Amino acid sequence: xxxxxxxxxxxxxxxxxxxxxxxxxTQPSPPQTEAEKATLLDSLINNQKKSDAAQYLFERIERLxxxxxxxxxxxxxxxxxxxxxxxxxxxHISVGLDGKPVDLTAYRAELEKLERALDWASRxxxxxxxxxxxxxxxxxxxxxxxxxxxxxxLYTYVSNETRDGRVLFKYHIEPNPAFKPSSRxxxxxxxxxxxxxxxxxxxxxxxxxxxxxxxxxxxxxxxxVYKGSHFxxxxxxxxPGLWLPTFTQYDFDGRRxxxxxxxxxxxxxxxxxxxxxxxxxxxxxxxxxxxSSATTADP
Numbered sequence: 001x002x003x004x005x006x007x008x009x010x011x012x013x014x015x016x017x018x019x020x021x022x023x024x025x026t027q028p029s030p031p032q033t034e035a036e037k038a039t040l041l042d043s044l045i046n047n048q049k050k051s052d053a054a055q056y057l058f059e060r061i062e063r064l065x066x067x068x069x070x071x072x073x074x075x076x077x078x079x080x081x082x083x084x085x086x087x088x089x090x091x092h093i094s095v096g097l098d099g100k101p102v103d104l105t106a107y108r109a110e111l112e113k114l115e116r117a118l119d120w121a122s123r124x125x126x127x128x129x130x131x132x133x134x135x136x137x138x139x140x141x142x143x144x145x146x147x148x149x150x151x152x153x154l155y156t157y158v159s160n161e162t163r164d165g166r167v168l169f170k171y172h173i174e175p176n177p178a179f180k181p182s183s184r185x186x187x188x189x190x191x192x193x194x195x196x197x198x199x200x201x202x203x204x205x206x207x208x209x210x211x212x213x214x215x216x217x218x219x220x221x222x223x224x225v226y227k228g229s230h231f232x233x234x235x236x237x238x239x240p241g242l243w244l245p246t247f248t249q250y251d252f253d254g255r256r257x258x259x260x261x262x263x264x265x266x267x268x269x270x271x272x273x274x275x276x277x278x279x280x281x282x283x284x285x286x287x288x289x290x291x292s293s294a295t296t297a298d299p
Contacts, residue, residue, distance in 0.1 A: 028200060030157045030169050037155065040169075043203035045150050049143050051204070051235075051243050058244070059084040059281075061099045061271040062092075067264040069251075075266070084114060084285075087121025087278035088131040099271065108289070115285050122278040145185055152179045152189035161197065168197040168206050175213075191216050204243040207234050212252075223256035238272040245269050 031037040062083050065075035080099060081092040093110040094102075101107035121128065153173040161168050174193045181187040194210030212229040229252040235243045252263040275281040 028160075028167055030160065030200075037157075040198065040200065040203060041150060041155065044198055044205060045146055047202070047204050047243070048146050052142060052146065053139060054242055055244050056085045056090075057274055057276055058238070058242075058272045059275050060244075060269050060273070061095070063097075063268040063270075065266040065268075067266070069262070069264055084275060085281065086114060086117045087281075088128075088135055089117070091117060111285055111289055115282065115289065115291075118278045118282040118285060122282055141183075141185070144183065148179075148182070148186045148189060152176055152181075152186065155196070158195070163197070163206060166199055166201065166206075169200055171196050171198065173210075188216055199243075202237065202241075202243065204237070205235055206243075208232065215254075218254075223254055223261065225252050225254040229253055239274065244272060 031040055060083050062081050064079045064081075066077040066079075067075055078097065080095050080097055082095050082099070084091045084093065091110075091114045093107065093114070095107070096102045121131075152175065154176050155171045155173055158170040158172050161170050172193075172195055175190045179190065181190065191212055191214045192210045193213055194208065196205060196209075197207040198204070199206045209232040210230070212225055212227055214227050216225040218224060230249075231251070232247075232249050233245055234247040236246045238244045238246070246269050247267070248269075249266045250263050252261075254261050275284050
């Protein structure tokens with residue numbers, strides 16, 4: 001259920017430590033006309049899709065904190081992983097709380113496994129084409145969800161605020177009564193309201209907070225996310241012109257089949273580094289392993 005829920009919200013609500021957004025300022029001025037607001041939102045959507053695709057070229061460190069409830073001060077479980085795009089998938093390699101390997105032998109074994117995956121993904125063949133077609137299909141679905149947010153919500157300007165010296169426009173979002181979802185996944189937007197913060201200089205999403213306003217069914221009989229569930233995400237510029245998640249938080253309660261389910265996770269993302277497509281990433285991993293570029297990994 002956690003994976004399915006993440007997929008549903010990843011199109012828009014797709015995070016480093018949370019930083020305050022508090023001080024109100026008066027400059028720059030928010031869009032004064034509907035046409036100006038439409039231009040800002042259109043640019044935001046286009047940049048969001050570009051950033052969403054670009055994240056599969058960057059590795060990162062993820063710190064997942066699992067809590068029993070959203071009000072728990074301490075995490076019950078903490079997992080830290082080095083996350084590396086592997087062409088047709090994402091590889092998670094466990095590391096210590098400091099982001100460094102705990103067991104060098106086990107860490108090297110995971111790198112060698114990643115090397116084989118990247119070597120396979122960088123080759124041409126029927127199996128690879130099929131795998132990349134599935135990846136492209138999922139990316140198209142994500143792009144469609146991002147596009148849907150443009151008309152799924154009504155955006156009402158609230159105020160100007162600052163974060164780290166940058167001015168943000170804060171908008172209240174609520175479901176647009178005229179919106180007609182074109183997919184089951186897009187129906188989630190009809191049951192969500194909240195706020196978004198937009199960096200007008202970059203036309204990028206800086207932060208989003210949302211609340212589920214009525215129960216959301218997941219699948220036919222698989223489960224349900226209950227009203228009152230909450231999520232938020234923060235995004236920063238992690239490379240020139242590229243904004244990616246630095247923090248996400250999900251506080252979802254619901255059920256799966258006949259069992260209650262509670263998801264109270266916080267994830268911190270840091271140390272973004274471009275590794276590129278599989279062929280480029282393969283060279284980086286082989287270099288870490290001390291292998292020459294001519295080395296061929298067994299599939």
